[in-house]
Amino acid sequence: MELREFFTEGAIQLDLKGESKDEILKELIALLAVDEKSQGILYKMLKRRENLGSTGIGRGIAIPHCRSLVVNRLRVAFGRKTSGVDFKAIDEQPARYFFLIVAPPLEVSNRYLPVLGKIAQFSKEPDVSARLDELTNPLEFLALLQEKGV
Template sequence: MASPEELISYFDEARFISSLRARSKAGILKELAACMADDPDIRHPDVLLEAMEAREKLGSTGIGKEVAIPHSRTLSVPNLKAVIARSKKGVDWGAADKKPVKLFFLVVAPPQDRSNSYLPLLGALVSAMQKKKGRDQLIAAKDFAEAASILEEAFRG
């Protein structure tokens, strides 16, 4: 199992969106892809967006409790990368509990990653976001450093 330190290492200050501007699922996906496009390792951000949209068509990545974890595997990334993003007002994401989503965690990995290293991160995010206190703290965090610290603590359980 991946350590909290390893899990948090997939996030980066450059891939932190403190306040999403978009108010729709399509707009959020574009904003998340644009955030990843700023990373020099990302190839073909348009392909990344297409992969994210295709995954979302399979079923909502809204896990409930105001959290969504859009994810995909694409050749656009050389290794596992993740984004933390927030929408203070929330966005309709089609989550099972019908609540608007305020916290987004984009997780992308290359298809050639045979170890499926993204699965422990997905599982850890789902577990970490079960506690309301942690979710509320992430929404209120003043910057990436504080958000990363809160998330790392949540990964510890």
């Protein structure tokens, strides 16, 4: 299983407009192209997860995630906000790179936790922040995932 296979070009946004954590979450959810009602429910669930503790893991990276009945398969999205937003991250620094993961409550292949783990592993690579900054289009993001072999 490789991360590359879960991302599509349409679910990658390198120029997020949001200026707050809430706006960024909504923009990320919109990348999944689910109906409006489902977007609202996903937003609520992601907020509930964030209220337990931020998913900002430091070094500019955040991994908002949740399981919800409104999706029937694992979905992921990536967004970048170069100037960063306050995400209440562990290191108290603004978050600039966002990996969204949502999954149904039950998955036959049970890939939610492995994908979450792989994104966390990818995020720990020392050059990842700089490489994410350099991206000019979604295809380069996909190529970076492939290059890192995660």
